[in-house]
Amino acid sequence: MRPRARRDGAVPAPAAPLPGRPARLSSGPAAAAPGALERAMDELLRRAVPPTPAYELREKTPAPAEGQCADFVSFYGGLAEAAERAELLGRLARGFGVDHGQVAEQSASVLQLRQQQREAAVLLQAEDRLRYALVPRYRGLFHHVSKLDGGVRFLVRLRADLLEAQALRLVEGPDVREMNGVLKGMLSEWFSSGFLNLERVTWHSSCEVLQRVSESEAVHPVKSWMDLKRRVGPYRRCYFFSHCSTPGEPLIVLHVALTGDITSNIQAIVKECPPSETEEKNRIAAAIFYSISLAQPGLQGVELGTFLVKRVIKELQVSPRSRTRLAAGPCLANCGRAPSSNLVGGQV
Known part of the structure; x- marks a missing residue:
């Protein structure tokens, strides 16, 4: 039987199980028995x-x-099916979260120390124990996965799968x-601003970008390559x-039109051809973030x-306080939170 191709298109080579570990089970027809995949998930976690x-x-x-993290x-x-990935994520969330017994015990200790009016150092240590108990176990897994080569990119994809599974109601619940x-x-x-690089896209950028x-x-x-060429041209x-660990890979993309005046007709900006193949600075009076x-x-x-x-x-040498009037569209306050939005800029 041919090994299943991964989602990135590569076919993993068959490997012998490590000593002391059972062979990894397939979720497809190769599953040995009903429930085999679920048992393999539990063992893996x-x-x-x-x-x-x-x-x-x-x-x-x-x-x-x-x-251990690489195995995960x-x-x-x-796992080729969204339902399978959702099942694994659900088991991870439900079975490896916070130890509620420890949280209750440490909370009671903090309350008792406050009632006894103990010195600040003792109370602070008890509060630190409580904070430690509130850290879910799966956070340790995510932390160590992030240190693997490509680990942060993997976690971004994993969260995308998790959001999709929640939207499709494949996995639900407070955990x-x-x-x-x-x-x-x-x-x-x-992905805080200090780890982000600003990159400009031109027609000479790589095909991948x-x-x-x-x-x-x-x-x-x-709509076409010519349409794209116009949007990155004069x-x-x-x-x-992009993130410092994955240069050249877009995280969030912003399009700007340099025009002679401010307009509210976004469709005209998207469809119009530039006045010339060579930019003339004296014809630019406004930057519209569309x-x-x-x-x-x-x-x-x-x-x-917001950071972008x-x-x-x-980058455009526009002062947001003195020379720019940003008339934002309704989604500007949420840019970076929603998949996409419109916004209109101001004078240069």
């Missing part, structure tokens, strides 16, 4: 999710073996929503953020759009 060390040993416990990434990548929030918070730290920019445009779909600017689109669904809710707009304003 028990092996891959690191246990929470005792509070006193939290800084002395060595990191789990890299292979490999297993997840081999799943909590895990989504935890992962979103971690991604917000990893041009293709991604075209595919990510949801507000005003790109009197137009296209910028995107489209912003999130290229990575897994980063939904992570603050990117501010960086582009600076």
